[in-house]
Amino acid sequence: MAAHRLSPSLNRLLTSVKYASFRSRCCALHCNAQYSTVSSPNEKTFDKILIANRGEIACRVMKTCHKMGIRTVAVHSDVDSSAVHVKMADEAVCVGPAPTSKSYLNMDAIMDAIRVTGAQAVHPGYGFLSENKEFAKRLAAEGVEFIGPDTHAIQAMGDKIESKLLAKAAKVNVIPGYDGVVKTAEEAVKISQDIGYPVMIKASAGGGGKGMRIAWNDEETREGFRFSSQEAASSFGDDRLLIEKFIDNPRHIEIQVLADKHGNALWLNERECSIQRRNQKVVEEAPSTFLDPETRRAMGEQAVQLAKAVQYSSAGTVEFLVDSKKNFYFLEMNTRLQVEHPITECITGLDLVEQMIRVAKGYQLQHKQKDIPINGWAIESRVYAEDPYKSFGLPSIGRLSQYQEPLNLSNVRVDSGIQEGSDISIYYDPMISKLVTYGATRAEALARMEDALDNYVIRGVTHNIPLLREIITHPRFISGDISTSFLPEVYPDGFKGHQLEADQRRELMATAAALYITAQLRSQRLMGNLRVSSSSMDCSHWELCVELEEGRHNVDVTKSGDVYTVEVDGERVEVNGQWNLASPLLPLTINGTPRMLQCLSRDASGKIVLQYLGTSFKVRVLSKLAAHLNSFMPEKVPEDTSSLLRSPMPGSVVAVSVKPGDTVAEGQEICVIEAMKMQNSLTAARPAKVKSVHCKPGETVGEGDLLVELE
């Protein structure tokens, strides 16, 4: 199949968008029409499905259920009782308190909920119980359908070593390596030499890249063996190790498969998921810029071979690492619906959840491999409540005081499970939404993504839109030159936000100045007040001083109608817009180019925070007089922070390793904060004596809370 063929069905797809009647706050679809119609309306599936999940994926599944006329049951923890997925469902059952182990992972409570509501099937979403064979077994025992593969496939693919053996047997390319018990360091060295350096060593039970060590020689192998075998024994109680060829600068490309219970299996093309941080995907796209039709077909066919080998049914994903020479190696198989499934839906026109439900009911696949198209291009950005300036994203929490999805734009799909007023709490994944854009070409999809990110209003929590926008506009990303180490390579010193160029700096200052004047003029517009001086400043020319990134610039502003002509550093910038001071969005035309800026805050002393090109910038606008007088104002000395240890993120205190009076060395652990499944060890910045401790284990702390004070 030609990768970039634009089939007639694309046109159909795009036209049908216009007439798609189904739109909703939390999961609207514009880029494909499958949500408004059921592919086979006469098929009877289930009357009632329980969705054993929360957030966007629970909403996503319910959307399809509603379309198929299936009643839905939500389960929720007590803090989630007014969550969007609960409101969307026909019925909702509280399954326990906030911690996931007591609610969304609480099998007993969920089994009770199934019995009480009489749900005939369960969709597990992703995460939580989606790849838990025990859960699948218990459902089977009660005669409830698990919407996913059967326990055998879950078990086989859940084990790294077993899955590779199976893959090998199914003639799937696997990374040369050894998996099993390695008794001594010398044995490890021997194995490594056979494979050829570099090699990767890790505990075979550890998921993802956890505890992964790279060895480039015998010495490093011995060390890696020591650490990994210790970790395997202590963390997983399973001392098997995995030693395999390390693929330098690989891409992460995965194949979506769909199989039924009758031995039919399809591959639904690939998703490029190389943009990752800490082994979590950030931006995904389908198709990949890198694959040619032959490689795609080879990968697809091997994925299907594997699915067939384990008698896979339902939707699944086979992950591959692809090296620069387009050699691909099996990584693992995910036996569930993936987070990034919408991009596959966009380019194939299939509703994967609908297909999963059909297959679970026992229907045969409706499509043949030749029916699976690649229509256009889809990109997904994972919008997270996290601070991208700290290790590409540390979780942030808060209340979405203002929230507006960019659904005014066409070919934008937003899968979310939150709304204005929702809380992003420390208990769950900090994902705000999956923002998907679609276009006939990649360039079109990317341009739409830029617009969508600029139009996305999120207030109340720190979010990663600055990073997302930088990634999708980076020349390397645009040219498709990416790998899993894209982020550390492009931002070796950490992400610092958009770096302004001279003309962008002028645009930003001009906008700030125009906004300032708009607000000043508005202050004089009092209704029905006769006591305003007739000689008040009806002027159209102002001299201002704008401070941006340590620099001060004299700025001349003239106004005529809604158009501000701003002279910054001797260059003229023309800013035209609607200037609504209540709107978070500022749709402007700057020097003839349409630009969407956002005003994040504005205060009486001229401080304005603008979101421009994704990043927020602090600007201060003062009249010339105020700027002159401001030069006499003393610099306020910031608090000495080296003696204060503050929590870098919201979370709970797992351990406090010091007490007042202790002496700590530089780099010594002071306490451990856990947030969103991550433990973070906080260490002393310098040798010092502990003055006071302000937290204790088990306590919940907010970002910036004082934990420990040093002398």
Place this chain on the structure above:
Amino acid sequence: MAAFTMARRSGGLFNGLRTSLRSLAPVKYGAVAAALQPTKQPGSCRWSSAAPLSVKERIDKKRKMALCGGGQNRIDAQHKKGKLTARERVELLLDPESFVESDMFVEHRCSDFGMEQDRNKFPGDSVVTGRGRINGRLVYVFSQDFTVFGGSLSGAHAQKICKIMDQAMTVGAPVIGLNDSGGARIQEGVESLAGYADIFLRNVMASGVVPQISLIMGPCAGGAVYSPALTDFTFMVKDTSYLFITGPDVVKSVTNEDVTQEELGGAKTHTTVSGVAHHAFEDDVEALLNVREFFNFLPLSNQDPAPTRECHDSSDRPVHSLDTIVPLETTKAYDMLDIVRAIVDESDFFEIMPNYAKNIVVGFARMNGRTVGIVGNQPKVASGCLDINSSVKGARFVRFCDAFNIPIITFVDVPGFLPGTAQEYGGIIRHGAKLLYAFAEATVPKITVITRKAYGGAYDVMSSKHLRGDVNYAWPTAEVAVMGAKGAVQIIFRGKENQAEAEAEYVEKFANPFPAALRGFVDDIIEPSTTRKRICRDLEVLASKKQLNPWKKHANIPL
């Protein structure tokens, strides 16, 4: 008036004052000249000339001198302290070129201690006065000039202030005082004291007639503090302003307490501990720009309506985030400021006393452009209960709004008055009565929204229907009851078993808005997301509200 002298003696107060004034007190003649030797450096505008000058030349000369205050050295010293001069402050506070100065030629009349010498005469003396405009609206201003005799208050200085206050009263315009003064002009003795009293009297007479704002931008000590205390709002500048009756030295000698100026009377103390000041700003520039913004909320006088500014925020904007803001557990806190900011125009809320008695939130905002006063219990702090400090804070704010035709919107989530000996001994009965009194006597439009708890006497206090609330709403989460379920059950079913069952019954009966709604104590139960729209519409209707209290000389609020 020992206080004045004591403040004066606390020499460690302010260095500038020490250099300019300390040596004055003990020395009789001549020595003043040494202390106040005019600078003769180039660029200085204090100069003298031998030949007799024409009147016009003398006018020009005096004007020039007046514009230079205490001379370039003192101006530089003022800047070095991170402070602006009196004139710079006025210029920044007012619209460009709107300042009309009065009494530039007034000089002090003291003839003792060498003060009569020409070199000790400064045209305008130690204060700049006049009128001007803020966003086109009239305002009277005085700005004490620390560069002239440390801004000390002479008879002439007081007379200048009184003059603009009288004018402000005559035409009905606010007065803004920029305070930066070492205290009384000791050389003038009782004349200076008389001056203070003249100002105090005018502060009192103007109270409730025109808004009065004090911005403390330097020292303000001794009896002088009572002028800001009598005005409606006192703002301070962090690190450079102090307010106290007696300075640290006197405190040390009398009570043996060691305390710094900052701890005793700095911005932090007065905005968090004493409740004397209403807001603190980072520096002079921020303070002045913020006062401009603040001024825009206020009417010019009690004869003028609260201003309505052009509004870009749609009055019927639904606020969806409010539908989920009140937690399901009645014991769980939420931030009342989230509600306030979500409802008002452009999330623009000028909070008064944000760091004092935080269990009540008060401040100004706009609804569809119209200024409103917001009062709200803050469940995040001490469960939003009413105590002595929050009652007084709320009461004073409500009375200001009532005096100046500003509608009051009250958000209620109050579990009651704070119990305990500290409160009872402190007089919570008397102080709590102030808030009750203020709401009851207020005749401006009063709109009340019960978001959650409205328990006991505190329910009555918080602008209830019974205190002439014009429109009282309840959200579906509202509970209007004598007390919480647990306490009530312990009383009603004392000693009985099945307390849990009784509690459930009580919750079913009372922990909802119905008991109040079916008696007409709330006018409607509304969806939180419609609150903004409802309030905006009600305010339109209530704009013509007329209500009069019975004639009285003045009321007798329980002080």
